[in-house]
Amino acid sequence: MELAVAIGLIILKVALLIAMLLLLPLPLTWVERKIAGHMQQRMGPMRVGWHGLLQPVADGIKLLTKEDHIPAEADRFLFKLAPILALAPPFVVFVAIPFGESVSVLGNEITLYVSNMNVALLFVFAVIGLEVYGVIFGGWAANSKYAVLGSLRTCAQMISYEIPMGFAVIGVVMLAQSMSLLEIVRAQEDVWNIVYQPIGFFVFFVAGLAEAQRIPFDLSEAEGDLGAGFHTEYSGIRFAFFMVSEYVVMLLVSVLTVILFFGGWNGVLIPLPPLLWFALKVAFFVYLFMWFRFTFPRYRYDQLMAIGWKVLLPLSMANIIITGIAFS
Amino acid sequence: MSRARDTIGTWIGWTFFADLANGLSLTFGYMFSKSVTMQYPDKEKWLPYSRYRGHHFLKRDEEGEIKCVACELCARICPCYCIEVVPYEDEKGNRRPAKFEIDTARCLFCGLCEDACPADAIALGQQYEFSSFSSRDLVIGRDDLLAKPGKAATGGGVVAARLNTQKDVLVETDERQGYNWWRNIRRR
Ligand code: SF4
Ligand code: SF4
Numbered sequence: 001m002e003l004a005v006a007i008g009l010i011i012l013k014v015a016l017l018i019a020m021l022l023l024l025p026l027p028l029t030w031v032e033r034k035i036a037g038h039m040q041q042r043m044g045p046m047r048v049g050w051h052g053l054l055q056p057v058a059d060g061i062k063l064l065t066k067e068d069h070i071p072a073e074a075d076r077f078l079f080k081l082a083p084i085l086a087l088a089p090p091f092v093v094f095v096a097i098p099f100g101e102s103v104s105v106l107g108n109e110i111t112l113y114v115s116n117m118n119v120a121l122l123f124v125f126a127v128i129g130l131e132v133y134g135v136i137f138g139g140w141a142a143n144s145k146y147a148v149l150g151s152l153r154t155c156a157q158m159i160s161y162e163i164p165m166g167f168a169v170i171g172v173v174m175l176a177q178s179m180s181l182l183e184i185v186r187a188q189e190d191v192w193n194i195v196y197q198p199i200g201f202f203v204f205f206v207a208g209l210a211e212a213q214r215i216p217f218d219l220s221e222a223e224g225d226l227g228a229g230f231h232t233e234y235s236g237i238r239f240a241f242f243m244v245s246e247y248v249v250m251l252l253v254s255v256l257t258v259i260l261f262f263g264g265w266n267g268v269l270i271p272l273p274p275l276l277w278f279a280l281k282v283a284f285f286v287y288l289f290m291w292f293r294f295t296f297p298r299y300r301y302d303q304l305m306a307i308g309w310k311v312l313l314p315l316s317m318a319n320i321i322i323t324g325i326a327f328s
Numbered sequence: 329m330s331r332a333r334d335t336i337g338t339w340i341g342w343t344f345f346a347d348l349a350n351g352l353s354l355t356f357g358y359m360f361s362k363s364v365t366m367q368y369p370d371k372e373k374w375l376p377y378s379r380y381r382g383h384h385f386l387k388r389d390e391e392g393e394i395k396c397v398a399c400e401l402c403a404r405i406c407p408c409y410c411i412e413v414v415p416y417e418d419e420k421g422n423r424r425p426a427k428f429e430i431d432t433a434r435c436l437f438c439g440l441c442e443d444a445c446p447a448d449a450i451a452l453g454q455q456y457e458f459s460s461f462s463s464r465d466l467v468i469g470r471d472d473l474l475a476k477p478g479k480a481a482t483g484g485g486v487v488a489a490r491l492n493t494q495k496d497v498l499v500e501t502d503e504r505q506g507y508n509w510w511r512n513i514r515r516r
Contacts, residue, residue, distance in 0.1 A: 039355045043365045295355040
């Protein structure tokens with residue numbers, strides 16, 4: 001009986017998580033377009049629903065009813081597999097992400113995470129690394145030069161930015177003496193890691209921008225020079241999969257930044273419910289992503305590589321050394 | 329000396345991403361400035377200046393008689409040959425157009441017809457909402473041209489989109505000097 005309840009609870013949590021992650025991109029697209037509009041002194045979507053609130057629904061219906069086109073020369077199996085491969089890893093990662101300690105529902109304590117792994121951070125990096133397969137397969141299978149170029153760029157970009165990203169969090173792990181995300185947040189109860197790890201945060205966030213393929217590092221789908229990069233040939237629901245995965249990765253990087261450097265659900269000054277604190281911080285970073293997108297131009301490919309290898313990697317290593325010396 | 333200091337200052341600025349922060353603050357400021365979108369045709373629309381060259385109209389004199397004397401000068405000068413005038417003699421012995429057709433699909437709205445007319449009978453008004461699905465509908469006959477709205481006294485403003493330019497183009501806008509497009513654009 002105990003076991004059945006536990007399993008049922010886990011299934012319920014996973015279902016909730018998946019529903020949330022699948023639905024969240026809808027309002028996010030609306031928010032992004034509104035922000036884009038207002039930053040360019042436009043209004044953004046205005047016509048579907050109140051201030052265009054139903055625009056994402058309209059877009060979703062449009063994507064669902066569009067022709068699902070597969071190019072004649074494409075590798076059909078890989079072509080169909082790629083969107084799923086791109087979509088699954090960001091969802092899987094959220095299994096290891098805690099959203100708070102616990103809440104009490106009907107007198108029962110329910111934890112706000114699916115599992116408390118002791119190597120959660122490692123798990124996150126391992127699984128998020130798999131996302132690149134979706135991109136590479138998608139680009140390769142489509143048999144189009146834009147798609148191949150886009151996926152090659154993504155491949156190089158992901159690999160070179162995962163390294164500084166991984167190094168950047170070592171400082172955090174050293175401070176918390178644990179790889180469990182829960183422990184890391186608990187260790188920040190008094191002082192957030194950003195105070196001790198400004199360099200680590202900087203490297204992590206910039207690498208995260210690159211990992212999420214957002215401007216200024218969105219070379220894989222640079223509209224100007226590559227059509228749409230690796231998903232040039234995708235349409236309909238498969239394209240929607242790539243879109244959703246992009247938003248979930250953006251969310252993931254925001255969530256990770258908050259957990260690793262901004263104290264997770266620990267609040268300051270104003271006493272708010274921990275979950276609300278967490279949501280507010282994540283919302284701020286999501287806004288930051290969008291704000292960046294409509295401010296910065298895109299980096300050139302060689303600049304991208306130079307930043308990754310010549311700036312971020314040495315910085316992250318220096319961060320490890322400094323942290324090691326200062327806290328030994 | 330000052331040059332060297334400038335260089336050092338620039339480098340320090342770059343180290344702390346002064347340029348990126350500058351850009352971010354600019355876009356943030358824009359985010360909360362008024363948007364310049366004119367919500368046409370949902371809410372508002374643009375009433376052009378009275379010198380705007382829109383749809384043609386034929387004028388009448390004080391007695392309500394059509395002013396045009398069917399001299400065909402406008403048809404002559406028209407660079408697109410889109411005016412066709414056929415004259416006749418009315419009861420009073422005046423030369424008047426029996427047929428006066430303008431093919432607005434071909435017209436380039438140069439206003440030469442207005443300039444050429446010796447009787448001040450034709451002019452280009454402010455109406456601009458006459459798109460159509462068929463180019464045949466764009467051939468406008470004499471009586472339709474007589475019914476078209478004339479020039480408004482004012483212009484150059486934003487009016488409610490409900491306003492029918494066919495009927496009442498004579499509206500008062502607050503902005504007699506015209507709509508200031510730069511009004512909401514922040515410059516620095
Ligand atoms: S505006 Fe120019 S093109 Fe149009 S009818 Fe007059 S003369 Fe011809
Ligand atoms: S509109 Fe003027 S120019 Fe044209 S035929 Fe009539 S009088 Fe002559």
